[in-house]
Amino acid sequence: MVLSIKKPHILLFILIFSLGFLTCFLFVFKHIEKNETEKINHNIVQEVPWGVKKINAASLWNSRGKHKVKVAILDSGIDKEHKDLKGKIKGEFNPIDMTLTSDDEVGHGTAIAGIIAAEDNSFGLVGIAPDTEIYSVKVLNSKGKGSLDNLVKAIEWCVDNNIQVINLSFGLSKDKPMLRDAIDKAVNSGIIVIAAAGNNYGGDVDYPAAYEKVLSINAVDRNNKIANFSPKGKIDFSAPGVDIPILSLSNGYETESGTSLAAAHVTGIVSLILQNQDKFGINSKEDIYYQVKRVLSKLSIDLGKEGKDEIYGEGFLSFK
Numbered sequence: 001m002v003l004s005i006k007k008p009h010i011l012l013f014i015l016i017f018s019l020g021f022l023t024c025f026l027f028v029f030k031h032i033e034k035n036e037t038e039k040i041n042h043n044i045v046q047e048v049p050w051g052v053k054k055i056n057a058a059s060l061w062n063s064r065g066k067h068k069v070k071v072a073i074l075d076s077g078i079d080k081e082h083k084d085l086k087g088k089i090k091g092e093f094n095p096i097d098m099t100l101t102s103d104d105e106v107g108h109g110t111a112i113a114g115i116i117a118a119e120d121n122s123f124g125l126v127g128i129a130p131d132t133e134i135y136s137v138k139v140l141n142s143k144g145k146g147s148l149d150n151l152v153k154a155i156e157w158c159v160d161n162n163i164q165v166i167n168l169s170f171g172l173s174k175d176k177p178m179l180r181d182a183i184d185k186a187v188n189s190g191i192i193v194i195a196a197a198g199n200n201y202g203g204d205v206d207y208p209a210a211y212e213k214v215l216s217i218n219a220v221d222r223n224n225k226i227a228n229f230s231p232k233g234k235i236d237f238s239a240p241g242v243d244i245p246i247l248s249l250s251n252g253y254e255t256e257s258g259t260s261l262a263a264a265h266v267t268g269i270v271s272l273i274l275q276n277q278d279k280f281g282i283n284s285k286e287d288i289y290y291q292v293k294r295v296l297s298k299l300s301i302d303l304g305k306e307g308k309d310e311i312y313g314e315g316f317l318s319f320k
Helices: 017-034 050-054 108-117 148-160 177-188 259-275 288-299
Strands: 002-004 070-075 089-093 133-138 145-147 165-168 192-196 215-220 237-240 244-248 252-256
Touching: 050 237, 050 244, 070 108, 070 148, 108 133, 108 244, 108 259, 133 148, 145 148, 148 177, 165 259, 177 192, 192 259, 192 288, 215 259, 237 259, 259 288
Parallel strands: 070 133, 070 165, 089 133, 165 192, 192 215, 215 237
Antiparallel strands: 002 145, 244 252
16 A cells, blocks of 8 residues: 655636636736745745634744643654754654654655744744644655555554654545554544545545544635635544645745645644643543544634535634
8 A cells, every 4th residue: 555645736727718817817816825935035034824823823822831742743754954943853753764764855744844833933934833842753755655554653653652643644545444443543542643634626535534533634725715625524624725835845935735734734723732731621531532622623613514514524723
């Protein structure tokens, strides 16, 4: 079984001449939107991405919760030398080659790490939960692909190393008993697992997002409209996933879209909740999954059909 990152593709075609002007307008508008990040000199200016603003993450930054939260990003590795991530990576694991570190050759894991925990400083981007302790777990190779065996080893490593939150911003199209067993083990050990629903254009939700106790995240734009690449089915919540400013390799900054980025936003939200357990009524006497899910439900803003639905889940997450 081969794992891989699925990126959304633009599916716009000019069908008839009468739509030419509209198509041109949409293209120009989208081009401006996607290049807002590139206009900023991130060497001297810090940008607070629109998603971070929209979920009101800054409302919890001043409290600086007393609890440290360990988040493992199972992905392509992380660029530990990126100036917005220096000192953020507290540990790493590379089941692909145990003799090597978890350096990122693709950039995907670095983007996820930045959304979650980019440093709050005077330059670059700022993440949702800058105080999060990040663990880089490399399960995708230089081509963005990986094996089920290594993914399972990575999940087991998280259990053995007391990780509290796992971010999985990729998925499989089919259920695999080996993966399901590993996820069950992680959830039963008290790990919150957050996964991208998948860039499947209205198709089915990927695994492990489709599993019962995995938080499945769909992508919306800044107007709370579902992204055209989002799937339908077992969706728990929605988060920013269109035209998202991200960190890229070699101290770069880009703009990308995908449910993988939406999942990272929710991982940041969960990290803030766990950092501020007293504020959100989190205690050690109850199942941590149900406690966090209950808090997220209270934070959600209903979208689409009334109540939970197969597109937006319980709705858009934001600290009120």
